[in-house]
Structure formats: C-alpha cells, structure tokens
Amino acid sequence: MRDRGTDTLRAAYAQGWSLGAFSTYTQEITQAISLAAEDIGCPVILQAGASAFSHAGRAQLAAQALLAADLAGVPVGVHLDHSRSLKEIRACLDAGYTSVMVDGSHLPFADNIALTQSVVAAAAPYGAWVEGELGAIPGDEDRSERTGPGELTDPGLAEEFVARTGVDALAVAVGNVHGTAADPVPLDLELLARLASLVPVPLVLHGASGLPAAELEAAVGLGVAKVNVNTELRTAFLGAVELALPGAQPSSDVAAALDAAREAVREVVRTKLRQLTRTAASPRTPS
Template identity: 60%
Template sequence: MLLHGTDALTAAAREGRAIPGFVAYNLETVQGIVAAAEAAGRPVLLQAGSSAFKHAGRAALMALALDAARRSDAALGVHLDHSRDLEEITACVEAGYTSVMVDGSHLPFAENVALTRKAVERAHAAGVWVEAELGALAGDEDVSTDARAAGGSMTDPEQAAEFVAATGVDALAVAVGNVHGFTAEPVRLDLDRLARIRAAVAVPLVLHGASGLPEEQLLGAVRRGVAKVNVNAELRRAYLQAVSSALPGALPGADVVSTWTAGRDAVAATALRITQKLSPTPSTTQPT
C-alpha cells in the first residue's frame, strides 16, 4: 500500500516518534525492508535512490520498489534519496514515487535554494512531497569507512528557517554532527542545535547517517523533532555478514538461494529492530 502525503510524517513529529527510511539496492534488500514494515505495522519509507540506480539500473529498481510497496499490506512510501538531478527527480515523480529528496547541500546557499525550489515545483504538481538538505555530512553514503563529523558543516537554525520559507520544502535534513557510515568513535549529536532548528522551522526534520548512533543520541534526536531517520550502512552490514556466513555451506552445491535468503532475512530482522526502536508498537511479530 503506497503511503502518499505527509500525514504520517507530521503525525510522527507530533507524537515524538520517527519513520525509518531504509535504503534498498536490490531484490533482497527491497524484500527485507517490506517484510520488516509488515511485521512492525508502522509506516516505513523504502528508499530506492540515486546511488542504488548505478548498480541496479533506474528503471529496474524503480519498478521493483514500487511493485513491492503496492503489493504489500504495509504502509510504505517509496522515496528517492539524495538526488541532485532534476531530470531524475521528474522521472521518479512520474513513475509514482511518493516522495523525493533533492540534495543541494553541496551548493552555495542561494543555489541550493534555487535547485530545491525547482524540485518542489515539479514534485508538488504531482502531489509528491519533498525533502531537502541544509548543511553537509561527512562520510560516504554507500561505503562505510571511518567517517569523522569534522568533515561536515552544521546546519544554522536561522538559515534553516530562511531556507524552508524560500523553498516550500516539506521536510528538512539537518547536519548536527551526524555522519554517513560507521565511525571509529561514537558520534555525539549537537542536540541543543537540533532543538533550536526545531523551534525555527515548522516542517518535520530528517536525520541522515543514523547507523551506529548510540541509542540515547538517536532517541534524543527523535524527542527533539526528528520525524524521519535514514538507515543505510547498518542494513548493508547485516546483509553482507549474513551472506558471508552462509557462503561456506552454500559454495559446494552452488546454493545461491540459501545465500540470498540469509541476506534478505538479516535485512528484515535489522530493519524491524530499528523500526520498533523509532516507533514502538505492541507488535513483536518476526518477518519470515
């Protein structure tokens, strides 16, 4: 069931919980994320985005993600993550994505505003909500190295208010010490800055780089207005560890099915655990 509109996002912000945005790269990661959403009984965003298109192909991964979401009984949004290309954003909107992220965080402020405003115009015309980013995160979205928070730049609360007013975005991704990927030392978020950003803007906030965050930091961010939390590296690690463990037994018989199944089940279990942490429910059903 496709999750349209921002009602789920704004409800999460109002209720002090967050919707997870899980990044998918292939069939098994899509299936694992969907299984977790079904088991949790909570809204989940299935993020099939720019970097994953390089591996799977845009048309193939778009179709896979949208078909899986439409066939599921869970409330699933299909989200374009980290796009810097208006043509790509338009293609995903036309294909049926429920939300898109335009990433102009690498640009000077005025250029980020201009790019974001164009994306908002295109997406809103089709009833699709838009996330944008202000500030810059250290680390790599797709490769977990020892990222360091010092490589990024923090979001300024006053500038955030100006940015939201100038662009009309529906959600804002912020930089408050969070990084992409795992770090050698635990990340400490600037929760005071996050609270000031929350007070300055009316739209829900988004936290990228949640993999490996200490739980008190993650939940502290949710309590301060983060309504969407992106998780990528944690799912990738779970998938690769499961596949690696399955390979010795699978190789003699070339048993690819058991290997893929192990990876998919690990993604499902990890995504379910994170979903329940961000938005607890009475459900404790495990995905199959």
Template identity: 45%
Template sequence: MPLARTGELITRAAQAHSAVAAFNIITLEHIEAVVTGAEAAGTPVVLQVSENAVKFRQGRLLPLARAATAAAERASVPVALHLDHVQGDDLLRQAPDAGFSSVMYDAARLPYADNLAATRAAADWAHTQGLWIEAELGEIGGKDGKPPLDAHAPGARTAPDQARAFVAETGVDALAVAIGSSHAMTTRTAALDHDLLKRLAAALPVPLVLHGSSGVPDTGLAAAVTGGIAKVNIGTALNLALTGAVRDHLAAHPEAVDARPYLRAGREAMAREVKRLIGVVEGARR
C-alpha cells in the first residue's frame, strides 16, 4: 500500500487513547524486521531515519529512504516514514522529496529562546510542504551561567507551563517531552515521572512523544501510553536484538564467512522484538 502519513497515524492513536510505535532504522535488515514485526502484530508502524543514521550512510538520505518506501509499499499494514532528530536545515529540506511525511526538528540543545526561534522557522517551512513536525523540549538549564540542559540528560524534565507556551508559539504538531528516559540505554531501568506526564498531557493540545523508550521497562511503557504518550520511539532495543543474535550465531559458527546467515538471525531477532514491543504499546489504553 502507499506510504501512510505519520500525522494521521498519531492523530488517530491519540484520539483512540493509544499510541504508535516508531522504530529507528539503520540498515535494510532493520527495515525488513520492523515491517515484518508490524505485519505479525497487525498494526501500523513508523519507520524513522535519524540524522545520525544519514551520517552513517555517508551523508546520503535517499538510499535508505527509497528502501523504506519500497518495503512500506509492499507491506500489509500502514507504514509511515519519519525523519528523526534533524538539526541541519539542509537535511530538513530533503524530507518532502525523499518521501517523508513528518520530521522531528531537534533544537533542544539550544537555550530556550533560540530553540523556540529555530523550531518556529522549521515549523513554518515544514507546514508549507505538508510535513507534520515534532519538536523536543527539556527543562532548560542556562541559569547562573550554566549551559542548556540536554533534554535527555539525567534529571532533565519538561516544564508544563513552558511547554504550553512553546507549542503555542512554534506551531508544532507534536512534542517530545523529557520525563526520565534517555537515549541509547542498554538496560531497561529508566524510571518515568508519570505525575509530570499527566500534567503535560493536561497542559498540551498536541500529541506527546516519548524518546529513549528502549530503556523503559514494559510496565513503564504501558503506563506512559496510559498517561498520554501517543508516539513511542524505539531504537537501541533493535540494535541489542540484532547484535546479540549476530554474536550468538558467530560464536556457534566460528568458521562462518557468509554474512547472510548471521544477518538473517539478526533480522529475525529484531522482528520478534518489534512484534513484542508493539504488543506492549498497543496493549495500553488511556
């Protein structure tokens, strides 16, 4: 089927008091695994390409985007394509022609006023292109001469009043909030601030997004969806599944030189994890 639109998937999920799982992809095996897992779960999914993934692919967006589009068009479930953690305007402007219906513009590293100005400019341009745009806001440092606090730094939190003003002034369509998760966690020990999430959900008129979900236990993820999260971003969990399966295969077959058997094992492990995590997300209701 044709590429789905991220905004439509997230809007429907939010209206149904549920959430959509969005998985970061790096290789063709990631793409195939996410689509296979989503088909097994029978639910829509979002394929995400981050700016770091583009850098890994030698700065080229189109090869991965074209592969994702081809997989989406053959899928039996709706699949959307999202450009994640974009910091450069050049990459942002490649999104529409590459098949993306949405983008996460990441200026959260900047002081609040600069974040707001940059995000507002990105949102204005994105909306002229028909793009749904997500932004990110953590509790901002910068007081007493200290640098801005990264939205995923330990202790970072999004202040509801500031978030409400930020959304109103930038016009973004969704907001990633800092409530205790962190990127690249390899242990599932993150403790989310569910009381803060409840206050953010009450304060904001747009869908909320959870980044760093790989480090959150299943019970925490389900509670986050119940509390108001409508988009759940997952990346490291797939890399853990892939790497673990490849290591196991090579340990059992030290003579192996053909990449296909161990990549198949990695792809299958990722697909199982995708299906499982979708079940966690889909099983939660607000």
C-alpha cells in the first residue's frame, strides 16, 4: 500500500525507530526493497530518485516504484531523493510521490531557505512531506568513491532553517558520507544530539551504508527517523550478477542473473530493516 502523509515518519520519530529508505535503479531492486519490507512486516521508503532518472527514465522508474508500493502488503513510501529542480519535484508530485527531498545544501543559506520554502508550498496540496538538507554530505550517490567528511551541520542554523521553511524532516551532516569514507571516522553523535535537541522534526542520515550497527542504532536513538542506504545495495546487486554469470552465460540466461541480484539486494534490505526497526527502550517525545 502506498504510504501517504507523515504518520509513519512521525511514529518512527516518537517511538525511537527509523524508516529505511533504499535507492533503486532497476525493476529488480525496486522489487527487492518492497519484498524485503513484506518479509519483515514493516514500512519502507522506495527512493526512486533524481540521480537514477538518467539511467531508467523518470516516468519508467517512478511507475515501477509507485506500482510496487500500491501492490505491497506493508506501507511503502515513494520518495524523490536529492533533487535541486522545482520542475522535477512538481513532476514527481504529479506522478504520485509521497515525499520529496529538496537539496539546496550547495546554495547560500538564504537561497537554500527560499528554494525549500517553495518546495514545501508546492508539496502541501498533494499531502506529500518534504525533506530538506543543511550541511555538506560529500561523495557520489551513484558510485562508490573514497571520500572524507564535509562541512558539518550548524545546530543554530538548523533550528532557524526548520522554523523558516516548515520542512517535515532534515538531512544533516555529522561526519556521514555518500559512498565510502577514505578514512572512516565515527559519526559525531554529540553534534547529532545537539541537533536533535534544537530541531523539532525527524532527522535524516544519508550515507548509512557500511556504518557499524552500534553506531547506526545510536543515531536512531538520537532522533534519526529516516536512514538512507544505497551503496550496499549496489554492491550486493553487482556481486550477485558476477557470481551468477558463469552459470548464466552458456545459455544466455538473463533472468537467472537478475534473480540472483534481486535476492542479494533483498537480503541486505532485510538486514538493515531489522536494525532500524528495533523499538528503542525509551521512546522519544517529539518536540
């Protein structure tokens, strides 16, 4: 079922667990994400995002994700990730997306606020919720590149940003990176706690692939109610195809290779969802 509105996001925030948000590039990955959520029996977010449109086509990728959500036996949100285009955001809202992320983090603070305000206003008639971003989360969303942490999110600016824009969730930079960190360092959990104390909306952690389980669970306990996973899915998909090729190539069995890839991604998603949906011992009280 398509998960509309902010009820699930707010429930995760209040109860101390997190929505897993998984990026898709193909029909097989889309299927794997929704099937894994049904296996575990928990909500999930399908991120049919801006960076993947150049590969699959926006209309095609969106249609696959929306159909998977509608057919699923658990709530499935369909989310536009890292968009900088109001036109693209409007197109996805028209298609039926349940949430969108506007990425104005590259802009001056005032311009980021203005862009995000326009997206919040555009999303309101659709009942879709909006994620903004403040701070620099380095790395490439689509390719694993060794990188280091970027500019961390300033708590005072984050408080002002949320108050002025009306976003429903805020992506923050606390040492997390897209892809693979050149020299992995622990997340700045003290900064995350400070942000959570000042920002009255759920926080979002991008670049969660490869984080130690204890660190990820600590972040969730501090108010992270949406966690983005991409690299681990791509790694599992390509690794399974590579292993399946010797058996599939003699008979040109494309389906066998893709089936193996889908099952590998499905297992990764199941593992992440188990980590993220463990109910915290002390549920948060939303600000």
